[in-house]
Amino acid sequence: TTADALWTTLAPIxxxxxxxxxxxxxxxxxxxxxxxxxxxxxxxxxxxxxYIMSKKAGSHWIGTLIALVAIGLTNVRFFRLLGLEVLFSNMELFTASIGGIFDDFTVGTLIDWALTAVIIGWGGTELTHSVIEGLVKGRNLWKEMREVEAGRKSILDAKFFNDYVVPELEKRGVSADTLRQTLQTLNAVGVPVDQFIGSMTSGKVDEFLAQLEAQPKMAQAGQAVRTLLEGVPPEKSVEVPNVLNLLTPEQRRRFLGA
Incomplete structure (x- = not known):
């Protein structure tokens, strides 16, 4: 999960x-x-x-110093691990060519180094955990919001299909269920669905059927097309592609299976 990945990424901190x-x-x-x-x-x-106040202040400064050394040795920087670019990250100060933090050392590196040390030194484990936990919760909240939005869109898509597309197909004498079965049958025998839709658009369904029925393995698909268009006037069948074009490719796959 995103939370687990983030915890793993920031585990060195x-x-x-x-x-x-x-x-x-x-x-x-x-x-x-x-x-x-x-x-x-x-x-x-x-x-x-x-003494308590002196100890607290001393802990902050000594902790920051220890963190500075540890970060310098390991190049474990907070914002770098998060994949965020600190200001002035392109302003290079020097490169020592010894590996670690001192290669391509920029002003941004220095800022990230100092901020990470301060977070650890002044906040300790508790603050570090709190910061990471806050990031995890933020990521999770964003993910949940996206899932809610996706669910809302899914409901709206279904409403659009059932309340508008299906009635429009029925006005033209085409059943949505039969259309779904026909498109799935065409897919099953390897006939491109767009080829069938194109034949309706151009009014060449008879030619399309002739090609299917000329091949024994396509006979079932041909029969499915005939069943779908049985009783549908030619002037109505040419309008069916216009109705289908109201659907996005994703919606068509979801509701019609092709």
Whole structure:
């Protein structure tokens, strides 16, 4: 599904965010413990508001730094993975020819790199998940809207066929059900339906029937055409193609099977 594909595409971002979060947990655990590097003095009051604020700000900046390094090593950039082009993506700064993010490095690359690092560093796994979840929901909503629109169109097409096309065919002495069976029979024996419709347009149905009946394997198709047009005046049969032309090729396949 679209949602699964999007999650798979953005999985590296989630992985980096999760890794960053775990590294921060390890860092603060060592920082607060004391007697070990990098803060041998430890933290006397972990519940103080000043310490909590400092820890939060430090987590943002350290997380952003870790994300910058991880993204630089892996070239996992948020908007690049989504297939979106960031502004100034054509403004190349340099190319290092060493692979990864530093090949064809543009201003857009720098912007994407920085934005991805900020999303991970300041939002962590929770924000990263939220952003991706929002994108997934947006994609799903768009898909659902398209499906609703397709369903609405399908209903309108059926209404148009049943309320207008069928009566117009019947006015000319042609049954929609019999027409459907005839077109499907022609298809089954390899006779192009448009050839039959063209013969009605040009008033050459008799010649068309003669060609069919001259071949034993086409006899069934010829009989189906005769049954369809039995009792239909020639001046009415030439109008049938005009009615059929009201249908799109998709509508004709759906309602008439050919």
């Amino acid at each position: 989630v992985a980096i965010a999760t890794c960053t979060e775990r590294l921060l947990e390890m860092f603060w655990e060592r920082w607060e413990k004391g007697s070990i590097w990098p803060n041998k003095g430890g933290v006397s009051d972990r519940s103080s508001s000043d």
